[in-house]
Amino acid sequence: MGVPPVNPGSLRLLQVMAGAHHGGAEAFFERLAAALARAGVHQHLAIRKNSARRARLRKLDTELSEHSFGGRMDFWTSWQLRRVAAQFRPDVTLAWMSRAAIMAPKRYGVTVARLGGYYNTKYYRGFDHLIGNTQSLCDYLVQQGWPRERVHCLPNFVDAKPLPPEPREAHDTPEDAPLLLAAGRLHWRKGFDVLLAALETIPDAVLWLAGSGPEEDELRRLAEAMGVADRVRWLGWRQDMAALYRACDLFVCPSRQEPLGNVVIEALAHGVPVIATDTAGPSTLIQHGETGLLVPVEDSGALASAIETLLSDPASAAAMKAAGEAVYRASFTEEAVVGRYLEFFERVRG
Secondary structure, three states, X not given: OOOOOXXXXXXXXXXXXXXXXXXXXXXXXXXXXXXXXXXXXXXXXXXXXXXXXXXHHOXXXXXXXXXXXXXXXXXXXXXXXXXXXXXXXXXXXXXXXXXXXXXXXXXXOEEEEEEOOOOOHHHHOOOOEEEEOOHHHHHHHHHOOOOHHHEEXXXXXXXXXXXXXXXXXXXXXXXXXOEEEEEOOOOHXXXXXXXXXXXXXXXXXXXXXXXXXXOHHHHHHHHHHHXXXXXXXXXXXXXOHHHHHHHOOEEEEOOOOOOOOHHHHHHHHOOOOEEEEOOHHHHHHOOEOOOEEEEOOOOHHHHHHHHHHHHHOHHHHHHHHHHHHHHHHHHOXXXXXXXXXXXXXXXXXX
């Protein structure tokens, strides 16, 4: 019979997000909520207490509630969410990641959980459908026993709105220095220590590192020990990544584990040549040698070689930039991804 025409205004969507202050999934949750609001979807957003996120989401035409999302003994949040659902009466409840999935109410409408990593599927018992943002993640869920017809691949979109480039002088960066950009949570999984090791062998390059996290102090000590601290700029977590993409020569994603890589999609959208490790997400986004370069995980020598290759060959870098932008326009624009989400919601709610 096919999917009926999508009518966003008739959909009541409860989204439950218990994530951290910063992170790729958390940022995409905010982008999707805003895009669905623009599309006319009636939403209630239930979030972990966070003043900055609350301020941003209150600008949307949605209902909003904040909850503790504490540990195992936090029965209060679960009770609050059940009360929210009883009053809002959602057609679809969309829970983001494990803690939200544990506490999300399952009595009203269709229940959907969105995963951004290879999480233990025990947290998603009782859900009607699962969303993975890459095909490899969806394959993993099927391997874990989920029926294929209840697993759905819906990609992310990124904010492609251009901004003026960040002035190099704002971060004591010479205009003629090769400028590398990396971004993400400062955590072992992101492999920024490998990038610092690669920077050792590229003496003229400067690295802008945008992000925050538990490994920042250790990474700073490592940069000092490696003798590259004078060429690393620690930018903290940024909401204006577009300005950084516009300023840099190359974007580098050195992750040890990367289920998707929102930052890779962002770099493609903003026309920046990309070098990434051959992990699950980037390997599906990048065709090696055409839309970017892939290197082995934890291989600082190969990473340095790839960086030097693109810095020394502007023609190849420009060709990869153009091909990467074409990939973004074909699959990862807001219009394309939101359309797929709306079709999905219409299909599963019957």
